[in-house]
Amino acid sequence: MQLSEAFIKEFMAVFQAPGFVKPHLHHFVTEQEMKLAIGLKDQSLTGLEIAALLQEPLENVNVWLEQSYQRHVINKTVEHGTTLYTSGEFYRRLDNFCLFGNYHVLPKEVRRRLDQWCYEEYMQRHNYFKQVLDTEPDYDNCHNDWVLLLPEVEEMIDAAGQIRVLPCNCKIMADNCGHSREICIFFEQTITDRTGGRELSRAEAKALVRRLDKEGLMHTGGPYDWREKGPAVVCNCCTCCCYPFRAAQQLSTKGKWPRSRYVAGYDRDKCRMCGLCAKRCPFGAFKLSPTEVEKEGKKVWDVVFDSALCWGCGLCANTCPTEAITMRSI
Numbered sequence: 001m002q003l004s005e006a007f008i009k010e011f012m013a014v015f016q017a018p019g020f021v022k023p024h025l026h027h028f029v030t031e032q033e034m035k036l037a038i039g040l041k042d043q044s045l046t047g048l049e050i051a052a053l054l055q056e057p058l059e060n061v062n063v064w065l066e067q068s069y070q071r072h073v074i075n076k077t078v079e080h081g082t083t084l085y086t087s088g089e090f091y092r093r094l095d096n097f098c099l100f101g102n103y104h105v106l107p108k109e110v111r112r113r114l115d116q117w118c119y120e121e122y123m124q125r126h127n128y129f130k131q132v133l134d135t136e137p138d139y140d141n142c143h144n145d146w147v148l149l150l151p152e153v154e155e156m157i158d159a160a161g162q163i164r165v166l167p168c169n170c171k172i173m174a175d176n177c178g179h180s181r182e183i184c185i186f187f188e189q190t191i192t193d194r195t196g197g198r199e200l201s202r203a204e205a206k207a208l209v210r211r212l213d214k215e216g217l218m219h220t221g222g223p224y225d226w227r228e229k230g231p232a233v234v235c236n237c238c239t240c241c242c243y244p245f246r247a248a249q250q251l252s253t254k255g256k257w258p259r260s261r262y263v264a265g266y267d268r269d270k271c272r273m274c275g276l277c278a279k280r281c282p283f284g285a286f287k288l289s290p291t292e293v294e295k296e297g298k299k300v301w302d303v304v305f306d307s308a309l310c311w312g313c314g315l316c317a318n319t320c321p322t323e324a325i326t327m328r329s330i
Contacts, residue, residue: 024106146224148220162188165183212236286304
């Protein structure tokens with residue numbers, strides 16, 4: 001059945017979808033889901049009310065509602081024992097589709113525009129990041145609170161009761177590098193009935209973060225008071241895809257959000273100038289100079305360290321074969 005222009009226009013307005021996805025809507029929603037969203041609009045309705053509105057049997061509607069809820073097309077809440085449904089929005093559906101749908105069937109140019117649109121939405125929805133430019137951030141409202149060292153992530157894992165790993169929406173949408181995609185670790189307090197992903201044991205989770213650390217991904221997460229409240233989320237980030245680091249670099253919030261609590265300490269006497277730190281550092285704090293120096297009877301490129309560029313992720317220290325780099329609290 002051919003959908004009318006008026007129907008599509010109404011759905012896109014209700015669902016807050018950007019105009020350029022119109023030719024690709026069928027990848028994101030079914031016709032039935034579009035009818036549900038339009039029927040709900042700004043209302044909160046029960047399943048029985050939705051069945052009456054759509055003139056469909058309640059049994060069928062309940063199946064559609066659950067499927068649409070799991071796909072983040074609609075939302076539901078329980079108030080005084082009654083389940084109420086509201087229309088979702090494209091921003092959340094996009095997140096779910098890029099994680100668990102056939103996202104790469106979309107043309108590359110459309111995916112590029114979706115990344116830019118989603119990043120701009122992210123910046124608007126999380127504008128509290130701007131607070132950290134002039135004041136200490138309210139970390140009750142921030143995600144990716146801290147830059148974490150690998151042992152801290154392992155401590156979080158040891159404290160967790162339930163662990164789930166998901167693909168990273170930032171990496172899938174930005175697609176700017178070849179790093180692993182299944183890298184976002186959720187702990188029990190943030191796991192819901194539609195989180196998705198797969199369960200990990202503590203041993204599996206530790207093996208994963210160690211592998212990702214060797215791969216060159218930084219660790220961020222929180223909350224800042226996780227030892228009292230329990231761990232929430234750990235992300236394993238790069239600077240070219242991950243929205244928090246893209247935002248932090250755009251807003252110049254280095255050191256304040258995500259909060260750096262360490263800086264690399266460099267002992268030049270122990271350094272054998274192998275250059276592994278320069279390859280690992282995401283921020284250019286360690287670099288190989290074009291100047292040659294003599295080390296152990298050989299001419300090698302000089303290693304230069306600028307502590308002002310260090311974000312305290314610890315990737316350099318984890319790979320240094322002579323322990324010339326240690327992470328120091330700041």
